Amino acid sequence: MSFTPVNGMRTIGVTVWRDPASLVGSMLACSTSPRAVTVVEGRFRVALDDTCAPAFRNDADLWVQVEVAGTPLPRS
Numbered sequence: 428m429s430f431t432p433v434n435g436m437r438t439i440g441v442t443v444w445r446d447p448a449s450l451v452g453s454m455l456a457c458s459t460s461p462r463a464v465t466v467v468e469g470r471f472r473v474a475l476d477d478t479c480a481p482a483f484r485n486d487a488d489l490w491v492q493v494e495v496a497g498t499p500l501p502r503s
Contacts, residue, residue: 432470433466434467434468436465437463437496438461438495438496438497439461439466439471440458440494441458441459441475441491441492441493442457442494443457443475443490443491444489444492444502445482445486445488446490457482459473459474461497
């Protein structure tokens with residue numbers, strides 16, 4: 428199976444978790460509201476909210492989950 432990298436505008440949100448699978452609210456480190464983002468060859472940048480800074484300072488292991496057009500992708 429081959430994939431073609433995405434180009435164009437997509438609605439993307441980012442959630443940072445303290446656990447690789449838990450959906451419990453206490454495991455949520457921070458998140459950004461979905462917003463329109465330009466994607467070039469499958470690459471994009473999303474600025475994290477200021478509320479994310481303490482999570483990155485205080486937690487050694489965090490998991491990022493990207494949501495594209497309302498569909499969450501696996502955490503990494």
